[in-house]
Amino acid sequence: MLEHQSPELPRPARLLAAALPSWPLEMVLTRALRALADRRPELFERLGVHSRCVFVVRPTDLDFAFSVVPHRWQGRVSVVRPETRGDVHIEGPLLRLLGLLDGSLDGDALFFNRVISVSGRTDALLALRNAIEEAELAPSDLLGVSGRVGRFADAAILRAIQALQGMAEPAANATPGAL
Amino acid sequence: MAIELVCPAGTPSALRSAVDAGAHAVYCGFADETNARNFPGLNFSPAEMTKGVRYAHDHGAKVLVAINTFPKAGTFEPWRKALAAAEEAQADAVILADMAVLDHAATHHPGLRLHLSVQAAANTPEAIGFYADTFNVKRVVLPRVLSVEEIAKLNKEIDVETEAFVFGGLCPMTEGRCSLSSYATGRSPNLSGVCSPPEHVEYVEEADGTAVRLAGFTIDRFGKDEAAGYPTLCKGCFVAGGKSTHLFEDPVSLNAAGLVGRLADAGVTALKIEGRQRGKGYVAEVVKTFRAVVDAIEAGGDPVKAEQLLAGLVEGGRQTSGAYRKQWR
Structure with a gap:
């Protein structure tokens, strides 16, 4: 077995996520994606021709996946079934x-250690990774x-993530010093 | 400062991470085929380079711009523009490999400090002397095929600085002349800036693990719990003599942290960390660790356990001191 294993969300968090309706999540994430395109258009230039690709991101400890089309102001995030196919597929534990997303972990390291798996168009995957x-x-x-709401949200969510990492099953770091 | 730590940055945010983590110098490239890490979404625009240089200089670090691929006949313009943009950005040096690019830089940008890229594969006093005498090259990045003893001997016979890789991807080929990627995909690091171009790479999940395909050729398979490596032909698994093996090179990362003192004694000026294609998490962790290694050696402190600290970041889950300690030659 590999030395660096991946933590999974604790069961109560998984149950809570499963109970969430998908449409508010889709609405919030789509709006956030378009707001980011508005605020920092240069990030989306890094995607180049791959901005119209369908990226399916599947947290392996949840019962659903996200389908993301990062096409600037027409970008869209949908909650989809885990088996949904797209141009690119990325799978791994949600916390990883x-x-x-925040750049605290290195994607290559997670791939080498088999914490995440990828398939589909590798060129589009790299463009997305580098833009992120x-x-x-x-x-x-x-x-x-x-603003203030954002700073409050950052502090609260980072605390929640740290708490979830503490309860993760099994708890171990994929990359020492990161996260 | 006795030993210079030269660190990778594929994006402006990685540059800031490297500087913040203690890099003495950062190397990076423009977003085109003029550098050997020409991957989608990676690298710098001229405006980003200017801002990056300013950030580094404000924090006491240098920026070295890699323009280290070989122009094809009739396509010199991107290299000409890259040299002009590097000078405009006030880069501290450019890292070059092609003789025409070196000549253009020496002739039209005499204020630019020239470093010879590892892509030039110069590893003899004669070759290095030629580049120094002809183009006024000040530093040579050494190919990853020399032992520490060979580097010490080489340094006694040349008048330019040397830079040696100490961590990251390990290329044992004659760099700048490797055609393995071209053979399979038609594109190479030498001319296009990409080894195993990502549009030719495919990972396929199978019942017993992951198959790695390059331009339709299956070049390796990783079991479900087996550490993976980069999808390059040199690290592919082949059958030879009835045995299935990583014939040219194992998926493994260089880690010469334990040899930094000996490399310094051998006359090496700068230590290079590979990985412009890696994320900020890698850059920050590796730079911080190697800065501690360098500081400990200079202060005569206890050795840093770099192998242990960086174990989670390495290719194939394994580390090697590479050719630096090679006995069989």
Whole structure:
């Protein structure tokens, strides 16, 4: 077995996520994606021709996946069934995927250690990874809020993530020093 | 400062991470085929380079711009523009490999400090002397095929600085002349800036693990619990003599942290960390660790356990001191 294993969300968090209706999540994430395109258009230039690709991101500890088309102001995030196919597929534990979003974890390291798996168009995957790397996303960016509300959201969500990591099953770091 | 730590940055945010983590110098490239990490979404626009250089200089670090691919006949313009943009950005040096690019830089940008890229594969006093005498090259990045003893001997016979890789992807080929990627995909790091171009790479989940395909050829398979590596032909698994093996090179990362003192004694000026294609998480962790290694050696402190600290970031889950300690030659 690999030395660096991946933590999964604790069962109560998984049950809570499963009970959430999908439409508010889709609405919030789509709005946040379009707000990011509005605020930082240069990030989406890094995607180049791949901005129209369908990226399916599947947290392996949830019962659903996200389908993301990051096409600037027409971008869309949908909650889809885990088996949904797209141009690119990324799978891994939610907490590790979040670490990729904020840049605290290295995608290659997670891939080498088999914490995440990828398939589909590798060129589009790399473009997305590099655009996200440059984005330095905070939780507030995913909610589409800024200012005082954004700072409050960042602090609260980061505390929640730390708490979830503490309860993760099994608890171990994929990359020492990260997250 | 006795030893310079030269660190990778594929994006402006990675540059800031490297500087913040203690890099003495950061190397990066423009977003086109003029550098050997020409991957989708990676690298810098001229405006981003200017801002990056300003950030580094404000924090006491240098920026070295890699323009280290070989122009094809009739396509010199991107390299000409890259040199002008590097000078405009006030880069501290440019890292070049092609003789025409070196000549253009020496002739039209005499204020630019020239470093010779590892892509030039110069590893003899004669070759290095030629580049120094002809183009006024000030530093050479050494190919990853020399032992520490060979580097010490080489340094006694040349008058330019040397830079040696100490961490990251390990290329044992004659760099700048490797055609493995071209053979399979038609594109190479030498001319296009990409080894195993991502549009030719495919990962396919199978019942017993993951198959890695390059331009339709299956070049490796990783079991479900087996650490993976980069999808390059040199690290592919082949059948030879009836045995299935990583014939050219294992998926493994270089880690020469334990040899930094000996490399310094051998006359090496700068230590290079590979990985412009890696994320900020990698850059921050590796730079911080190697800065601690360098500081500990200079202060005569206790050695840093770099192998342990960086174990989670390495390719194939394994680390090696590479050719630096090679005995069989």
